[in-house]
Amino acid sequence: xxxxxxxxxxxxxxxxxxxxxxxxxxxxxxxxxxxxxxxxxxxxxxxxxxxxxxxxxxxxxxxxxxxxxxxxxxxxxxxxxxxxxxxxxxxxxxxxxxxxxxxxxxxxxxxxxxxxxxxxxxxxxxxxxxxxxxxxxxxxxxxxxxxxxxxxxxxxxxxxxxxxxxxxxxxxxxxxxxxxxxxxxxxxxxxxxxxxxxxxxxxxxxxxxxxxxxxxxxxxxxxxxxxxxxxxxxxxxxxxxxxxxxxxxxxxxxxxxxxxxxxxxxxxxxxxxxxxxxxxxxxxxxxxxxxxxxxxxxxxxxxxxxxxxxxxxxxxxxxxxxxxxxxxxxxxxxxxxxxxxxxxxxxxxxxxxxxxxxxxxxxxxxxxxxxxxxxxxxxxxxxxxxxxxxxxxxxxxxxxxxxxxxxxxxxxxxxxxxxxxxxxxxxxxxxxxxxxxxxxxxxxxxxxxxxxxxxxxxxxxxxxxxxxxxxxxxxxxxxxxxxxxxxxxxxxxxxxxxxxxxxxxxxxxxxxxxxxxxxx
Ligand SMILES: [Zn+2]
Numbered sequence: 230x231x232x233x234x235x236x237x238x239x240x241x242x243x244x245x246x247x248x249x250x251x252x253x254x255x256x257x258x259x260x261x262x263x264x265x266x267x268x269x270x271x272x273x274x275x276x277x278x279x280x281x282x283x284x285x286x287x288x289x290x291x292x293x294x295x296x297x298x299x300x301x302x303x304x305x306x307x308x309x310x311x312x313x314x315x316x317x318x319x320x321x322x323x324x325x326x327x328x329x330x331x332x333x334x335x336x337x338x339x340x341x342x343x344x345x346x347x348x349x350x351x352x353x354x355x356x357x358x359x360x361x362x363x364x365x366x367x368x369x370x371x372x373x374x375x376x377x378x379x380x381x382x383x384x385x386x387x388x389x390x391x392x393x394x395x396x397x398x399x400x401x402x403x404x405x406x407x408x409x410x411x412x413x414x415x416x417x418x419x420x421x422x423x424x425x426x427x428x429x430x431x432x433x434x435x436x437x438x439x440x441x442x443x444x445x446x447x448x449x450x451x452x453x454x455x456x457x458x459x460x461x462x463x464x465x466x467x468x469x470x471x472x473x474x475x476x477x478x479x480x481x482x483x484x485x486x487x488x489x490x491x492x493x494x495x496x497x498x499x500x501x502x503x504x505x506x507x508x509x510x511x512x513x514x515x516x517x518x519x520x521x522x523x524x525x526x527x528x529x530x531x532x533x534x535x536x537x538x539x540x541x542x543x544x545x546x547x548x549x550x551x552x553x554x555x556x557x558x559x560x561x562x563x564x565x566x567x568x569x570x571x572x573x574x575x576x577x578x579x580x581x582x583x584x585x586x587x588x589x590x591x592x593x594x595x596x597x598x599x600x601x602x603x604x605x606x607x608x609x610x611x612x613x614x615x616x617x618x619x620x621x622x623x624x625x626x627x628x629x630x631x632x633x634x635x636x637x638x639x640x641x642x643x644x645x646x647x648x649x650x651x652x653x654x655x656x657x658x659x660x661x662x663x664x665x666x667x668x669x670x671x672x673x674x675x676x677x678x679x680x681x682x683x684x685x686x687x688x689x690x691x692x693x694x695x696x697x698x699x700x701x702x703x704x705x706x707x708x709x710x711x712x713x714x715x716x717x718x719x720x721x722x723x724x725x726x727x728x729x730x731x732x733x734x735x736x737x738x739x740x741x742x743x744x745x746x747x748x749x
Contacts, residue, residue, distance in 0.1 A: 383523045383578070386464035391732040398669060399680040400731040403688045408463055410691065410699030411725040415456050416475045418718065423478035424449050424486075425456035427715045436696030441716030448505035450486055452718060453479055454512035459725035461519045462733040468524050480520060483513055484532055490539065497539035498532055499555075506553035507543060511568030514540055515575045522579030530581070537576045540569050541587045548597055549590030560609040563598055566591060567624035567663070574631050592632050599625055603640025604647055615647045619654060620710070622647055623663035630670055645671050653683045658703055658723045659710040665730045687724050 384390055395405060414437075418429045426432070426449055427441030445451075457479045460472050467477035487498035500513040514536040521529040543555035550561025551569045570591050577583045595603070598621070600611040605618070606625025612618050626644040634641050648664050661683055668676040692700050697717070701724040706712035712720040726733065 383519070385732045385734065386462065386523070388464065391464060394732040398731040399677065399684065400728070401684070404684050404728045404731075407688050407691050407699075408459070408725055408728050411701075411721055411728075412460060412463060412465070412472060412699075414697070414699035415459065415718070415721060415725070416472055419456070419475055419478065423453075423482035425452040425479070425718060427452045427718055429716065429718045433696060437692070437700060437717060438697070439702045439717040439720075441719060442714050445504040445714050447503050448509060448715075450483060450500045450502050451505040451509035451512050452715065453483055453486075454500075454509070454516040455715065455719055455722040457516055458512070458519070459722055459729065461516065461523060462726055462729040464523075466520060466524050468526060476520075480517075480529070483516070487513075487532065487536070489535075492542055495538050495542070496531075496535050497542055498535035499539045500536060501555070507551050507555065507565050508553075508568060510536070510539065510543070511551075511565065511572050514572035515568065518572060518575035518579050518581060521581070522575065533576065533579060534581050537572065537581055537583065540572055541584060544569075544587060544590055545594075548594050549592070550594030550597075561594055562609050563606050563621040563624050564608065566594055567628060570628045570631065588632060591628065595625055595628055595632070599629075599640070601640075602643060603629060603634070603638070604643035615650060619648065619651045620657060620660040620663065623660055623667055626667045627663055627670075630667065636671055641671065645675055649675050649679070653679060653686060655686065656703070656705050656707050657710045658701075658706065658712060658720060658727075662723045662727055665727050666734070669730050683727065687728060691724070 385394055395401075415425075418432045419425060420432055426446065428443075428446045429452075430436075430438060430440045441448075441452075457476060460466075460470075460476050464470060465472045465476055467473050467480050470476075483500070486502075487500055490497045490499050500510040501507055502509045514533075517529060517533040517536050520526070521533040539555075540551075544551060545557055545561045548561050550563075550566040551557075552559045552561050552565055573583050573587060573591070595606070598607045598609065598611060599605065600607070600613065603625075604622075605612050605615055606621045607618055608621050612621075615622050622644060626641060626648070629638075629640060629644075636642070645668065648667060651660070651664070653664075654660050664679070665683060668679045687701070690701060690703075692698055692702065700717050700721040702717045703712045703720050706720075711723055715722075
Protein backbone atom coordinates (compact mmCIF):
# COMPACT_ATOMS: atom_id res chain seq x y z
CA UNK A 230 0.00 0.00 0.00
CA UNK A 231 1.42 3.29 -1.02
CA UNK A 232 1.34 5.76 1.79
CA UNK A 233 1.49 8.96 -0.11
CA UNK A 234 0.50 12.43 0.90
CA UNK A 235 -1.12 12.58 4.28
CA UNK A 236 -4.72 12.68 5.24
CA UNK A 237 -3.96 14.46 8.44
CA UNK A 238 -6.21 13.98 11.38
CA UNK A 239 -4.83 16.98 13.12
CA UNK A 240 -2.32 19.47 11.94
CA UNK A 241 -1.05 22.64 13.51
CA UNK A 242 -2.84 25.70 12.41
CA UNK A 243 -0.34 27.44 10.25
CA UNK A 244 -2.62 30.15 9.03
CA UNK A 245 -3.76 33.24 10.68
CA UNK A 246 -7.14 32.65 12.07
CA UNK A 247 -9.83 34.35 10.13
CA UNK A 248 -11.73 36.88 12.10
CA UNK A 249 -15.40 37.03 12.51
CA UNK A 250 -15.40 40.53 11.14
CA UNK A 251 -14.51 39.47 7.62
CA UNK A 252 -16.82 40.98 5.09
CA UNK A 253 -18.81 38.10 3.90
CA UNK A 254 -22.50 37.89 3.65
CA UNK A 255 -24.37 34.91 4.77
CA UNK A 256 -27.70 34.85 6.34
CA UNK A 257 -28.56 32.66 9.19
CA UNK A 258 -32.00 32.52 10.45
CA UNK A 259 -31.79 31.44 13.97
CA UNK A 260 -29.88 33.74 16.20
CA UNK A 261 -30.29 36.98 14.40
CA UNK A 262 -33.68 37.15 15.96
CA UNK A 263 -32.59 36.22 19.43
CA UNK A 264 -31.78 39.05 21.79
CA UNK A 265 -28.39 38.94 23.37
CA UNK A 266 -29.82 38.79 26.88
CA UNK A 267 -31.55 35.58 26.00
CA UNK A 268 -28.38 34.07 24.64
CA UNK A 269 -26.56 35.15 27.75
CA UNK A 270 -29.22 33.70 29.95
CA UNK A 271 -29.17 30.41 28.10
CA UNK A 272 -25.44 30.15 28.43
CA UNK A 273 -25.78 30.67 32.13
CA UNK A 274 -28.47 28.08 32.27
CA UNK A 275 -26.24 25.60 30.52
CA UNK A 276 -23.59 26.01 33.13
CA UNK A 277 -26.10 25.76 35.94
CA UNK A 278 -27.68 22.69 34.55
CA UNK A 279 -24.43 20.97 33.83
CA UNK A 280 -23.30 21.71 37.32
CA UNK A 281 -26.41 20.10 38.58
CA UNK A 282 -27.45 23.27 40.35
CA UNK A 283 -30.82 23.14 38.75
CA UNK A 284 -32.61 20.26 37.21
CA UNK A 285 -34.89 20.90 34.31
CA UNK A 286 -34.82 17.57 32.61
CA UNK A 287 -37.81 15.36 32.89
CA UNK A 288 -36.35 11.90 33.28
CA UNK A 289 -39.48 10.39 31.85
CA UNK A 290 -38.55 11.79 28.48
CA UNK A 291 -35.19 10.15 28.37
CA UNK A 292 -35.34 7.25 26.02
CA UNK A 293 -31.69 6.64 25.48
CA UNK A 294 -31.08 4.93 28.74
CA UNK A 295 -28.44 2.30 28.63
CA UNK A 296 -28.93 -0.45 31.09
CA UNK A 297 -25.19 -1.04 31.05
CA UNK A 298 -25.74 -4.37 32.63
CA UNK A 299 -22.75 -6.53 32.96
CA UNK A 300 -22.77 -9.68 30.91
CA UNK A 301 -21.16 -11.48 33.74
CA UNK A 302 -17.75 -11.71 32.18
CA UNK A 303 -16.34 -8.95 34.22
CA UNK A 304 -16.05 -8.77 37.91
CA UNK A 305 -15.64 -5.58 39.84
CA UNK A 306 -12.11 -5.26 38.67
CA UNK A 307 -10.02 -2.57 40.25
CA UNK A 308 -7.64 -0.74 38.02
CA UNK A 309 -4.06 -0.69 39.08
CA UNK A 310 -3.94 3.05 39.20
CA UNK A 311 -6.18 5.63 40.69
CA UNK A 312 -6.70 9.09 39.42
CA UNK A 313 -4.54 11.09 41.68
CA UNK A 314 -3.79 14.72 41.61
CA UNK A 315 -1.98 15.67 38.48
CA UNK A 316 1.13 17.76 38.74
CA UNK A 317 -0.29 21.25 39.33
CA UNK A 318 2.09 22.64 36.78
CA UNK A 319 0.69 20.38 34.12
CA UNK A 320 -2.87 21.25 34.86
CA UNK A 321 -2.13 24.94 35.02
CA UNK A 322 -0.61 24.65 31.60
CA UNK A 323 -3.63 22.83 30.33
CA UNK A 324 -5.98 25.40 31.67
CA UNK A 325 -4.11 28.36 30.27
CA UNK A 326 -5.77 27.90 26.97
CA UNK A 327 -9.26 27.62 28.26
CA UNK A 328 -11.08 30.78 27.50
CA UNK A 329 -14.29 31.35 29.36
CA UNK A 330 -17.28 32.39 27.40
CA UNK A 331 -17.49 36.11 26.97
CA UNK A 332 -20.90 36.30 28.51
CA UNK A 333 -19.87 34.67 31.74
CA UNK A 334 -18.18 37.25 33.90
CA UNK A 335 -19.58 36.15 37.21
CA UNK A 336 -18.02 33.52 39.30
CA UNK A 337 -20.25 30.56 39.75
CA UNK A 338 -21.12 31.27 43.32
CA UNK A 339 -22.56 34.66 42.50
CA UNK A 340 -25.14 33.31 40.12
CA UNK A 341 -28.52 33.43 41.68
CA UNK A 342 -30.68 30.39 41.38
CA UNK A 343 -33.05 31.00 38.54
CA UNK A 344 -36.64 30.08 38.41
CA UNK A 345 -36.93 26.59 37.11
CA UNK A 346 -39.43 27.58 34.49
CA UNK A 347 -37.01 29.91 32.73
CA UNK A 348 -35.60 27.30 30.36
CA UNK A 349 -39.02 26.80 28.91
CA UNK A 350 -38.41 29.96 26.96
CA UNK A 351 -35.95 27.97 24.97
CA UNK A 352 -38.86 26.44 23.16
CA UNK A 353 -39.61 29.85 21.74
CA UNK A 354 -36.33 30.01 19.87
CA UNK A 355 -37.32 29.58 16.25
CA UNK A 356 -35.64 26.54 14.83
CA UNK A 357 -36.05 26.33 11.13
CA UNK A 358 -35.65 22.78 9.97
CA UNK A 359 -38.00 22.81 7.05
CA UNK A 360 -35.44 24.14 4.58
CA UNK A 361 -32.90 21.55 5.41
CA UNK A 362 -35.44 18.79 5.45
CA UNK A 363 -35.81 19.19 1.73
CA UNK A 364 -32.08 18.83 1.30
CA UNK A 365 -31.18 15.93 3.44
CA UNK A 366 -34.25 14.27 4.77
CA UNK A 367 -35.96 11.42 3.04
CA UNK A 368 -38.77 12.60 0.86
CA UNK A 369 -42.08 12.76 2.51
CA UNK A 370 -40.68 13.26 5.94
CA UNK A 371 -43.01 15.51 7.78
CA UNK A 372 -41.95 17.79 10.50
CA UNK A 373 -42.55 16.06 13.72
CA UNK A 374 -42.42 17.09 17.27
CA UNK A 375 -38.96 17.30 18.64
CA UNK A 376 -39.62 14.67 21.20
CA UNK A 377 -40.87 12.01 18.86
CA UNK A 378 -38.25 12.74 16.27
CA UNK A 379 -35.19 12.70 18.42
CA UNK A 380 -36.27 9.70 20.37
CA UNK A 381 -36.34 7.78 17.12
CA UNK A 382 -33.21 9.29 15.64
CA UNK A 383 -30.93 8.11 18.36
CA UNK A 384 -33.26 5.49 19.72
CA UNK A 385 -30.90 2.91 18.33
CA UNK A 386 -28.76 3.54 21.37
CA UNK A 387 -31.46 2.67 23.84
CA UNK A 388 -31.00 -0.56 25.67
CA UNK A 389 -33.54 -2.74 23.91
CA UNK A 390 -32.81 -1.42 20.45
CA UNK A 391 -29.10 -1.74 21.06
CA UNK A 392 -29.40 -5.43 21.79
CA UNK A 393 -31.54 -5.98 18.73
CA UNK A 394 -29.23 -4.09 16.39
CA UNK A 395 -26.12 -5.60 17.89
CA UNK A 396 -27.47 -9.02 17.05
CA UNK A 397 -28.79 -8.15 13.61
CA UNK A 398 -25.80 -6.27 12.31
CA UNK A 399 -22.92 -8.41 13.44
CA UNK A 400 -21.95 -7.46 16.95
CA UNK A 401 -21.58 -10.05 19.67
CA UNK A 402 -21.05 -10.35 23.39
CA UNK A 403 -17.29 -10.04 22.95
CA UNK A 404 -17.53 -6.78 21.03
CA UNK A 405 -19.99 -5.37 23.54
CA UNK A 406 -17.78 -6.42 26.43
CA UNK A 407 -14.89 -4.66 24.72
CA UNK A 408 -16.96 -1.48 24.49
CA UNK A 409 -17.74 -1.61 28.19
CA UNK A 410 -14.09 -2.09 29.11
CA UNK A 411 -13.08 0.75 26.82
CA UNK A 412 -15.56 3.16 28.36
CA UNK A 413 -14.13 2.39 31.76
CA UNK A 414 -10.58 3.03 30.56
CA UNK A 415 -11.62 6.33 28.99
CA UNK A 416 -13.47 7.41 32.15
CA UNK A 417 -10.42 6.65 34.27
CA UNK A 418 -8.35 9.02 32.16
CA UNK A 419 -10.56 12.06 32.63
CA UNK A 420 -8.66 15.00 34.01
CA UNK A 421 -9.73 16.63 37.28
CA UNK A 422 -11.07 19.58 35.27
CA UNK A 423 -13.46 17.34 33.34
CA UNK A 424 -11.55 17.29 30.07
CA UNK A 425 -9.26 14.77 28.44
CA UNK A 426 -5.80 15.17 26.99
CA UNK A 427 -3.94 13.18 24.37
CA UNK A 428 -1.15 13.29 26.97
CA UNK A 429 -3.30 10.96 29.04
CA UNK A 430 -0.27 9.58 30.85
CA UNK A 431 -0.37 12.76 32.93
CA UNK A 432 -3.58 11.48 34.45
CA UNK A 433 -2.60 7.85 35.05
CA UNK A 434 1.06 8.64 35.68
CA UNK A 435 2.17 6.46 32.85
CA UNK A 436 0.26 3.40 33.89
CA UNK A 437 -0.53 2.64 30.26
CA UNK A 438 1.80 4.72 28.12
CA UNK A 439 1.66 5.76 24.46
CA UNK A 440 0.53 9.38 24.72
CA UNK A 441 -0.04 11.35 21.56
CA UNK A 442 2.44 13.53 19.75
CA UNK A 443 3.68 16.31 22.04
CA UNK A 444 2.62 18.99 19.58
CA UNK A 445 -0.98 18.04 20.24
CA UNK A 446 -0.62 18.31 24.00
CA UNK A 447 -2.95 21.30 24.14
CA UNK A 448 -5.52 19.91 21.77
CA UNK A 449 -7.93 19.44 24.63
CA UNK A 450 -11.22 20.12 22.85
CA UNK A 451 -10.55 17.38 20.33
CA UNK A 452 -9.33 14.99 23.01
CA UNK A 453 -12.39 15.64 25.15
CA UNK A 454 -14.86 15.30 22.29
CA UNK A 455 -13.21 12.10 21.06
CA UNK A 456 -13.33 10.71 24.59
CA UNK A 457 -17.01 11.53 25.02
CA UNK A 458 -18.36 10.39 21.65
CA UNK A 459 -18.04 6.69 22.53
CA UNK A 460 -20.14 7.29 25.65
CA UNK A 461 -22.91 8.85 23.60
CA UNK A 462 -22.55 6.07 21.05
CA UNK A 463 -23.28 3.57 23.80
CA UNK A 464 -26.30 5.52 25.00
CA UNK A 465 -24.53 7.11 27.96
CA UNK A 466 -25.41 10.78 28.41
CA UNK A 467 -25.04 13.43 31.09
CA UNK A 468 -28.56 12.59 32.24
CA UNK A 469 -28.64 8.82 32.10
CA UNK A 470 -26.37 5.86 32.43
CA UNK A 471 -23.64 4.84 34.80
CA UNK A 472 -21.23 7.39 33.33
CA UNK A 473 -23.51 10.40 33.50
CA UNK A 474 -21.23 12.25 35.89
CA UNK A 475 -18.27 11.61 33.61
CA UNK A 476 -20.20 12.88 30.61
CA UNK A 477 -21.59 15.87 32.49
CA UNK A 478 -18.15 17.01 33.59
CA UNK A 479 -16.83 16.60 30.07
CA UNK A 480 -19.63 18.63 28.53
CA UNK A 481 -19.13 21.33 31.12
CA UNK A 482 -15.42 21.46 30.31
CA UNK A 483 -16.22 21.97 26.65
CA UNK A 484 -18.95 24.51 27.28
CA UNK A 485 -16.41 26.62 29.12
CA UNK A 486 -13.84 26.24 26.38
CA UNK A 487 -15.85 27.55 23.45
CA UNK A 488 -14.82 30.96 22.17
CA UNK A 489 -17.94 33.07 21.85
CA UNK A 490 -18.03 35.13 18.68
CA UNK A 491 -20.50 37.27 16.86
CA UNK A 492 -20.65 37.66 13.12
CA UNK A 493 -23.28 39.91 11.65
CA UNK A 494 -25.52 39.32 14.63
CA UNK A 495 -25.00 35.57 14.52
CA UNK A 496 -23.75 34.12 17.76
CA UNK A 497 -21.15 31.42 17.32
CA UNK A 498 -19.06 29.13 19.46
CA UNK A 499 -15.62 28.42 18.07
CA UNK A 500 -13.85 25.28 19.31
CA UNK A 501 -10.76 25.52 17.14
CA UNK A 502 -7.53 25.29 19.11
CA UNK A 503 -3.80 24.94 18.57
CA UNK A 504 -2.93 21.62 17.04
CA UNK A 505 -6.53 20.77 16.34
CA UNK A 506 -7.93 23.58 14.20
CA UNK A 507 -11.26 22.76 12.56
CA UNK A 508 -10.84 19.08 13.41
CA UNK A 509 -11.37 20.04 17.01
CA UNK A 510 -14.34 22.20 16.17
CA UNK A 511 -16.01 19.50 14.11
CA UNK A 512 -15.62 16.88 16.82
CA UNK A 513 -17.08 19.16 19.47
CA UNK A 514 -19.93 20.20 17.19
CA UNK A 515 -20.84 16.56 16.56
CA UNK A 516 -20.70 15.86 20.27
CA UNK A 517 -22.89 18.79 21.31
CA UNK A 518 -25.44 18.08 18.60
CA UNK A 519 -25.61 14.39 19.47
CA UNK A 520 -25.90 15.10 23.18
CA UNK A 521 -28.69 17.56 22.50
CA UNK A 522 -30.52 15.26 20.09
CA UNK A 523 -30.31 12.34 22.51
CA UNK A 524 -31.39 14.14 25.65
CA UNK A 525 -33.44 17.09 24.42
CA UNK A 526 -31.80 18.97 27.23
CA UNK A 527 -32.67 22.60 26.45
CA UNK A 528 -29.45 23.75 28.05
CA UNK A 529 -27.50 22.18 25.20
CA UNK A 530 -29.55 23.69 22.42
CA UNK A 531 -27.82 27.03 22.21
CA UNK A 532 -24.25 25.72 22.45
CA UNK A 533 -25.02 23.08 19.81
CA UNK A 534 -26.59 25.61 17.46
CA UNK A 535 -23.80 28.09 17.99
CA UNK A 536 -21.19 25.44 17.26
CA UNK A 537 -23.04 24.76 14.01
CA UNK A 538 -23.18 28.47 13.26
CA UNK A 539 -19.41 28.66 13.44
CA UNK A 540 -19.25 25.63 11.15
CA UNK A 541 -21.20 27.54 8.51
CA UNK A 542 -19.14 30.64 9.03
CA UNK A 543 -15.93 28.63 8.63
CA UNK A 544 -16.98 26.98 5.36
CA UNK A 545 -14.71 27.81 2.45
CA UNK A 546 -16.77 30.13 0.24
CA UNK A 547 -14.92 29.11 -2.90
CA UNK A 548 -15.11 25.32 -2.85
CA UNK A 549 -17.73 24.55 -0.20
CA UNK A 550 -15.51 22.42 2.00
CA UNK A 551 -13.34 23.04 5.04
CA UNK A 552 -9.60 23.07 5.70
CA UNK A 553 -7.72 23.58 8.93
CA UNK A 554 -8.64 27.19 9.55
CA UNK A 555 -11.93 29.00 9.02
CA UNK A 556 -12.47 30.22 5.46
CA UNK A 557 -9.05 29.03 4.54
CA UNK A 558 -7.44 30.36 1.42
CA UNK A 559 -6.15 26.83 0.87
CA UNK A 560 -8.17 24.23 -0.93
CA UNK A 561 -10.49 22.34 1.35
CA UNK A 562 -9.71 18.75 2.17
CA UNK A 563 -11.87 15.67 2.46
CA UNK A 564 -10.66 14.72 5.92
CA UNK A 565 -11.65 17.92 7.70
CA UNK A 566 -14.78 18.27 5.60
CA UNK A 567 -15.96 14.83 6.68
CA UNK A 568 -16.15 15.82 10.33
CA UNK A 569 -18.05 19.00 9.59
CA UNK A 570 -20.56 17.27 7.34
CA UNK A 571 -21.13 14.82 10.19
CA UNK A 572 -21.64 17.78 12.51
CA UNK A 573 -24.32 19.18 10.23
CA UNK A 574 -25.99 15.81 10.04
CA UNK A 575 -25.99 15.48 13.82
CA UNK A 576 -27.45 18.95 14.06
CA UNK A 577 -30.11 18.06 11.57
CA UNK A 578 -31.07 15.05 13.62
CA UNK A 579 -31.45 17.33 16.60
CA UNK A 580 -33.71 19.65 14.57
CA UNK A 581 -31.20 22.42 14.78
CA UNK A 582 -30.87 24.92 12.00
CA UNK A 583 -28.78 23.70 9.09
CA UNK A 584 -28.96 26.02 6.06
CA UNK A 585 -29.41 24.33 2.68
CA UNK A 586 -26.55 26.42 1.29
CA UNK A 587 -24.12 24.85 3.71
CA UNK A 588 -25.17 21.37 2.62
CA UNK A 589 -25.06 22.31 -1.04
CA UNK A 590 -21.56 23.65 -0.52
CA UNK A 591 -20.38 20.35 0.90
CA UNK A 592 -21.90 18.49 -2.07
CA UNK A 593 -20.10 20.84 -4.42
CA UNK A 594 -16.86 19.98 -2.65
CA UNK A 595 -17.56 16.24 -2.93
CA UNK A 596 -18.13 16.73 -6.66
CA UNK A 597 -14.76 18.43 -6.91
CA UNK A 598 -12.73 15.70 -5.20
CA UNK A 599 -14.82 12.75 -6.41
CA UNK A 600 -14.01 10.74 -9.53
CA UNK A 601 -15.08 7.57 -11.34
CA UNK A 602 -18.78 8.27 -10.92
CA UNK A 603 -18.18 9.32 -7.35
CA UNK A 604 -16.59 6.05 -6.29
CA UNK A 605 -13.16 7.51 -5.47
CA UNK A 606 -12.30 10.56 -3.36
CA UNK A 607 -8.97 12.33 -3.07
CA UNK A 608 -7.65 14.57 -0.34
CA UNK A 609 -7.87 17.89 -2.13
CA UNK A 610 -8.23 16.70 -5.74
CA UNK A 611 -9.57 13.88 -7.81
CA UNK A 612 -7.70 10.58 -7.84
CA UNK A 613 -7.52 7.67 -10.24
CA UNK A 614 -6.73 4.88 -7.80
CA UNK A 615 -7.75 4.19 -4.22
CA UNK A 616 -4.20 3.29 -3.34
CA UNK A 617 -3.17 5.49 -0.42
CA UNK A 618 -6.56 7.14 -0.38
CA UNK A 619 -8.73 4.62 1.36
CA UNK A 620 -9.55 7.05 4.14
CA UNK A 621 -10.59 9.87 1.83
CA UNK A 622 -12.67 7.51 -0.29
CA UNK A 623 -14.46 6.10 2.74
CA UNK A 624 -15.16 9.60 4.06
CA UNK A 625 -16.40 10.77 0.68
CA UNK A 626 -18.72 7.79 0.34
CA UNK A 627 -20.19 8.25 3.80
CA UNK A 628 -20.80 11.94 3.11
CA UNK A 629 -22.53 10.93 -0.13
CA UNK A 630 -24.76 8.52 1.76
CA UNK A 631 -25.69 11.24 4.17
CA UNK A 632 -26.37 13.75 1.43
CA UNK A 633 -28.74 11.60 -0.53
CA UNK A 634 -27.10 8.87 -2.60
CA UNK A 635 -28.80 5.53 -2.10
CA UNK A 636 -27.22 2.11 -2.37
CA UNK A 637 -28.22 1.72 -6.01
CA UNK A 638 -26.12 4.72 -7.01
CA UNK A 639 -23.19 3.57 -9.19
CA UNK A 640 -20.81 5.69 -7.14
CA UNK A 641 -21.80 3.91 -3.96
CA UNK A 642 -21.74 0.47 -5.55
CA UNK A 643 -18.35 0.92 -7.17
CA UNK A 644 -17.09 2.75 -4.09
CA UNK A 645 -17.92 -0.23 -1.90
CA UNK A 646 -15.98 -2.44 -4.28
CA UNK A 647 -13.06 -0.05 -4.00
CA UNK A 648 -13.14 -0.26 -0.22
CA UNK A 649 -13.32 -4.05 -0.36
CA UNK A 650 -10.10 -4.04 -2.38
CA UNK A 651 -8.45 -2.68 0.75
CA UNK A 652 -10.54 -4.57 3.26
CA UNK A 653 -9.53 -4.02 6.87
CA UNK A 654 -6.35 -1.94 7.10
CA UNK A 655 -4.66 -2.72 10.40
CA UNK A 656 -2.39 0.26 10.03
CA UNK A 657 -5.17 2.79 9.56
CA UNK A 658 -7.87 2.91 12.20
CA UNK A 659 -9.15 6.20 10.81
CA UNK A 660 -9.91 4.53 7.48
CA UNK A 661 -11.49 1.57 9.27
CA UNK A 662 -13.73 3.92 11.24
CA UNK A 663 -15.23 5.39 8.08
CA UNK A 664 -15.15 2.23 5.98
CA UNK A 665 -17.05 0.38 8.69
CA UNK A 666 -19.82 2.98 8.60
CA UNK A 667 -20.07 2.92 4.81
CA UNK A 668 -20.14 -0.85 4.64
CA UNK A 669 -22.49 -1.23 7.55
CA UNK A 670 -24.99 1.07 5.87
CA UNK A 671 -24.50 -0.79 2.62
CA UNK A 672 -24.92 -4.18 4.26
CA UNK A 673 -24.82 -7.57 2.60
CA UNK A 674 -21.94 -10.01 2.24
CA UNK A 675 -19.33 -7.25 1.91
CA UNK A 676 -20.27 -5.92 5.33
CA UNK A 677 -20.37 -9.38 6.83
CA UNK A 678 -16.88 -10.16 5.61
CA UNK A 679 -15.42 -6.80 6.57
CA UNK A 680 -17.15 -6.74 9.95
CA UNK A 681 -16.04 -10.15 11.13
CA UNK A 682 -12.42 -9.42 10.35
CA UNK A 683 -12.46 -5.93 11.86
CA UNK A 684 -14.50 -6.87 14.90
CA UNK A 685 -12.50 -9.93 15.84
CA UNK A 686 -9.19 -8.16 15.26
CA UNK A 687 -10.20 -5.27 17.51
CA UNK A 688 -11.52 -7.51 20.25
CA UNK A 689 -8.29 -9.50 20.19
CA UNK A 690 -6.11 -6.39 20.06
CA UNK A 691 -7.66 -4.71 23.09
CA UNK A 692 -5.21 -4.36 25.94
CA UNK A 693 -5.76 -6.59 28.94
CA UNK A 694 -2.84 -5.76 31.14
CA UNK A 695 -3.35 -3.62 34.21
CA UNK A 696 -3.54 0.11 33.66
CA UNK A 697 -4.05 -0.17 29.93
CA UNK A 698 -6.90 -2.64 30.32
CA UNK A 699 -9.68 -1.80 27.89
CA UNK A 700 -7.66 0.49 25.63
CA UNK A 701 -5.99 0.12 22.25
CA UNK A 702 -2.64 1.12 20.89
CA UNK A 703 -1.81 0.56 17.24
CA UNK A 704 1.93 0.20 17.14
CA UNK A 705 2.26 0.19 13.38
CA UNK A 706 -0.19 2.94 12.55
CA UNK A 707 0.51 5.15 9.59
CA UNK A 708 1.20 8.77 10.32
CA UNK A 709 -1.69 11.22 10.12
CA UNK A 710 -4.24 8.52 10.89
CA UNK A 711 -4.92 9.49 14.48
CA UNK A 712 -3.01 7.06 16.74
CA UNK A 713 0.32 8.85 16.40
CA UNK A 714 -1.19 12.30 16.84
CA UNK A 715 -3.72 11.37 19.50
CA UNK A 716 -2.02 8.40 21.11
CA UNK A 717 -3.78 5.69 23.02
CA UNK A 718 -6.79 7.88 23.74
CA UNK A 719 -7.55 8.54 20.07
CA UNK A 720 -6.93 4.90 19.17
CA UNK A 721 -9.30 3.77 21.89
CA UNK A 722 -12.00 6.24 20.88
CA UNK A 723 -11.92 5.14 17.24
CA UNK A 724 -11.84 1.45 18.09
CA UNK A 725 -14.72 1.82 20.52
CA UNK A 726 -16.87 3.72 18.04
CA UNK A 727 -16.17 1.02 15.45
CA UNK A 728 -17.45 -1.60 17.87
CA UNK A 729 -20.53 0.56 18.43
CA UNK A 730 -21.21 0.71 14.70
CA UNK A 731 -24.01 -1.84 15.00
CA UNK A 732 -26.24 0.52 16.94
CA UNK A 733 -24.57 3.92 17.00
CA UNK A 734 -26.46 5.08 13.93
CA UNK A 735 -29.54 3.55 12.45
CA UNK A 736 -28.80 1.79 9.17
CA UNK A 737 -29.51 4.02 6.18
CA UNK A 738 -30.50 1.34 3.75
CA UNK A 739 -31.97 -1.42 5.84
CA UNK A 740 -35.13 -2.85 4.40
CA UNK A 741 -37.05 -2.14 7.53
CA UNK A 742 -35.52 1.25 8.22
CA UNK A 743 -38.34 3.69 8.57
CA UNK A 744 -37.86 7.16 7.21
CA UNK A 745 -38.12 8.43 10.71
CA UNK A 746 -35.04 6.47 11.56
CA UNK A 747 -32.86 8.67 9.44
CA UNK A 748 -29.49 8.27 11.06
CA UNK A 749 -26.99 10.70 12.47
ZN1 LIG B 1 -3.19 5.38 31.38
